[in-house]
Every structure is written in C-alpha cells, then in structure tokens.
Amino acid sequence: MFRKLLTFDEAKKAIEQMLKPKPLGTEQTPLLEAYHRILAENATSSLDIPPFNRSTVDGYAVKSKDTFEADENQPVKLNVSGMVSIGEAPKVTVASGEAAEIVTGAPIPEGADAVVMVEDTEREDNELTLYGNVTQYENVQKRGSDIKNGEIILRAGTILGSREVGVLAALGMAKANVYLVPTVAVLSTGGEVTEPGKELMPGKIYDINAYSLSIAVRECGGKPVFVGVVPDEQVELRKGLESALGLADLVLTSGGVSVGPKDIIPQTVDSLGEPGVFISGVAIKPGKPVTVALIGSKPVFSFPGHPTSALMIFQLLARPVIQVMAGKSAKENPSVTATATSRMFSAKGRHTFVTVRLVLDENTTSLFAEPVETGASGSITTLAKADGFVEIPENNQFIDAGEKVTVFLLKENW
Numbered sequence: 470m471f472r473k474l475l476t477f478d479e480a481k482k483a484i485e486q487m488l489k490p491k492p493l494g495t496e497q498t499p500l501l502e503a504y505h506r507i508l509a510e511n512a513t514s515s516l517d518i519p520p521f522n523r524s525t526v527d528g529y530a531v532k533s534k535d536t537f538e539a540d541e542n543q544p545v546k547l548n549v550s551g552m553v554s555i556g557e558a559p560k561v562t563v564a565s566g567e568a569a570e571i572v573t574g575a576p577i578p579e580g581a582d583a584v585v586m587v588e589d590t591e592r593e594d595n596e597l598t599l600y601g602n603v604t605q606y607e608n609v610q611k612r613g614s615d616i617k618n619g620e621i622i623l624r625a626g627t628i629l630g631s632r633e634v635g636v637l638a639a640l641g642m643a644k645a646n647v648y649l650v651p652t653v654a655v656l657s658t659g660g661e662v663t664e665p666g667k668e669l670m671p672g673k674i675y676d677i678n679a680y681s682l683s684i685a686v687r688e689c690g691g692k693p694v695f696v697g698v699v700p701d702e703q704v705e706l707r708k709g710l711e712s713a714l715g716l717a718d719l720v721l722t723s724g725g726v727s728v729g730p731k732d733i734i735p736q737t738v739d740s741l742g743e744p745g746v747f748i749s750g751v752a753i754k755p756g757k758p759v760t761v762a763l764i765g766s767k768p769v770f771s772f773p774g775h776p777t778s779a780l781m782i783f784q785l786l787a788r789p790v791i792q793v794m795a796g797k798s799a800k801e802n803p804s805v806t807a808t809a810t811s812r813m814f815s816a817k818g819r820h821t822f823v824t825v826r827l828v829l830d831e832n833t834t835s836l837f838a839e840p841v842e843t844g845a846s847g848s849i850t851t852l853a854k855a856d857g858f859v860e861i862p863e864n865n866q867f868i869d870a871g872e873k874v875t876v877f878l879l880k881e882n883w
C-alpha cells in the first residue's frame with residue numbers, strides 16, 4: 470500500500486488523476502420532483518411565449534389610429550362589434566370605427582392593434598365613447614415578447630428552484646432532463662460511537678460525523694445513505710465497507726485512519742479491490758491521516774474521526790469530486806478579504822487551515838478574521854462557530870496580526 474505523506478497540492482492532483490470525476494448520467498424527472506436537481510442540457514423553447522398577442526388590461530380592442538383624435542374634451546365614438554372571451558380564439562374582428570370588448574390575457578382580435586382601458590371609456594348599449602387615445606400596441610403584450618421560439622431559456626448546469634421550474638412549465642415541459650444524483654455511503658467507525666437517540670453508555674460518545682458529513686453531501690448535490698456504525702474490527706469493518714461499496718457511487722468513512730492499534734481502515738479498504746489506496750496521509754492540518762482509495766470505479770474517502778477534521782477535509786478534498794459527479798462545476802469556496810486580528814501559526818511543514826470567525830468593526834466598515842479556538846480538533850463547536858478558514862501554505866510560518874487574509878467561507882451553499 471502506498472505510504473508517503475503528500476503535499477496538499479499533490480493530493481488534489483492525485484485525486485483528479487485517479488478518480489477522474491465526471492457526471493454519472495442523466496434522467497428525466499417530473500417537474501414537481503425537480504427541486505435542486507441540475508439541468509443536464511440547455512432548455513430551448515419550442516414555442517413563442519405568450520403564444521399570441523394578448524391584452525394586458527380589461528377594456529376594448531381597437532384600431533389605434535381610430536383613437537388618435539380622442540381626449541377628454543373631444544371624445545371619439547366607436548361601435549362595439551362584440552366580445553373576445555379568454556381562453557379561445559377570437560370570434561370577432563375589428564374594422565375601422567369598431568371596438569371589441571376584451572379582458573386581461575385574452576387574444577387581440579384581427580384588425581385591432583391596441584386596447585383602451587375600460588376606465589377611459591363610457592358605454593351605452595353598443596356605443597362606446599373614448600376619452601383618451603392609445604398608441605399602436607399599447608396595452609398589448611406581443612407574441613414571443615417573453616420567450617421566442619428557439620431561444621435558450623436555461624443553461625445546462627442550472628440548479629432548479631421555483632423560478633426555473635416555472636420557466637420549464639411555461640415551455641410546456643412536463644419533465645426535465647437532469648443529472649443523476651450520486652449516492653454517497655456514509656460509515657462511522659469506532660466502538661465508542663453511538664447513534665443519537667440511543668442511550669449513551671459510559672465511555673461512549675454520540676456519532677457526529679455521520680450527520681455532519683451526510684448534510685455536507687446534500688449541500689453539494691449528493692444523496693447520503695447511512696450504512697451504520699462499525700466497530701474497529703476487521704471482519705465487521707470489511708462487511709460494512711462491502712455493503713457501502715455495493716449500494717453507493719462513492720463512500721465516506723470517518724475514524725480509524727491514524728496510527729493507533731485499532732486504526733485498521735487503510736489496510737481494510739486497500740484489501741477490497743484495485744487500484745486500492747492511493748493517498749495515505751497529506752501534510753495538512755487538520756486531517757493529516759486522511760486516506761483516499763479507488764476500489765474498482767468507486768472512490769473511498771476515509772477521514773479522521775475528529776469531527777472538525779472530518780468535515781474540513783470533506784470540504785477540501787471530497788466536495789469537489791461529489792459536485793462534479795452531481796453535474797455541478799467544482800467551485801472553490803466563495804471568499805472574502807479580511808484583516809487578521811491576531812497572529813495565526815501554521816503547523817510545521819503542513820499546509821494549515823485556520824478556522825476563523827468574521828467580525829465587523831464598530832463602524833461596520835472593515836471585516837476582521839478572528840481565529841476560532843480549536844482546542845483539539847475534536848471539538849465540533851469549532852466549525853459551528855467558524856465562518857470560514859484561512860490557509861497558510863506549508864512554507865509560511867505564520868500570518869501576522871494586521872495582515873490581509875483571504876477567508877474561504879464555510880457557511881454558504883453554492
């Protein structure tokens with residue numbers, strides 16, 4: 470098994486080269502199930518929207534030139550030739566000197582090119598008196614003015630929400646062509662790890678990682694499946710990993726990757742298939758013992774058990790892979806520039822990620838980055854308190870107080 474500490478950059482390259490992440494495929498999904506799915510092809514309109522010239526007001530469809538002379542002192546009289554109903558082709562036409570009653574959304578009848586608002590008219594039987602004029606196409610929404618036949622309305626890669634689904638419905642599409650959602654198996658390890666909801670026995674702790682990692686999987690477009698908590702024991706671990714590989718496109722494990730006697734994850738994962746483990750430790754802090762494998766076609770990321778490390782390494786190494794498998798582009802975390810409030814040290818020879826809180830000064834003009842006490846990286850509260858992280862490359866010793874730093878944000882969905 471491969472055993473050499475890689476640099477952070479080498480690890481990212483190795484992941485790209487070994488896993489070659491790409492979308493898993495596409496499927497048609499009904500619009501009502503399309504929430505947060507990712508469009509796999511451009512959505513092109515095959516019709517004009519609106520499909521016909523339509524009235525934007527209640528009133529009378531007229532020939533605009535018949536109204537040019539009309540004002541409050543010099544009203545014009547027209548003859549009402551009939552009525553246009555909404556939801557059907559007009560049964561009337563409008564000749565010179567005529568007007569047709571019309572409601573908002575109904576098609577403009579042949580011969581008419583504008584609509585006078587009912588408020589600007591008076592009617593007695595079929596005699597209509599106009600107190601104002603209209604210009605050509607006034608109060609008319611023209612065919613294709615919203616969307617033109619052949620127009621690309623949404624691009625491949627768009628994440629579908631209420632507005633996008635509304636647009637697809639307007640195009641008459643009942644289904645959307647979307648990328649398949651990668652299934653990600655999540656497995657926790659360690660005899661001390663207990664599922665929330667169960668009684669906590671002496672010496673035990675509740676499983677944090679299965680939950681934080683599963684939600685992180687959702688945030689980047691995957692579907693998490695919890696495989697369970699497995700003790701640090703070869704046979705059971707192997708069984709758990711095999712079932713994870715059987716049901717998922719990618720597997721995440723936490724715990725058991727350090728150098729303790731019970732840390733048997735790397736060799737167990739490696740024994741499951743070729744090419745096996747290709748990253749066995751990265752010179753980073755936190756998360757140094759992270760292990761990455763490819764078993765057949767399935768990536769396996771094994772994070773250390775400390776919740777902060779596990780979630781941080783997920784963000785840095787696994788998230789981009791899942792995003793691409795889900796049909797998204799692998800984007801860096803969004804970032805802001807801030808001023809360091811105190812000196813932040815790097816771990817010797819390791820690319821260090823310092824979790825920070827963002828603070829606005831009293832005048833709310835400058836943004837400051839304040840390190841969040843990590844204690845041991847075991848504390849989950851670290852990440853809950855942090856807004857983001859600052860990177861210190863392996864060859865830098867520290868960032869000084871007052872220095873401008875780039876803070877990569879952790880809180881947003883993107």
Ligand code: AMP
Nearest residue numbers: 657675676677678679724725773774775
């Ligand atoms: P390990 O990497 O297995 O040595 O675990 C490091 C630390 O993280 C230990 O204190 C574990 O109890 C803790 N830990 C491991 N797995 C989890 C988990 N799923 N949730 C919360 N803490 C964990």
Ligand code: MG
Nearest residue numbers: 659724725774
């Ligand atoms: Mg453990």
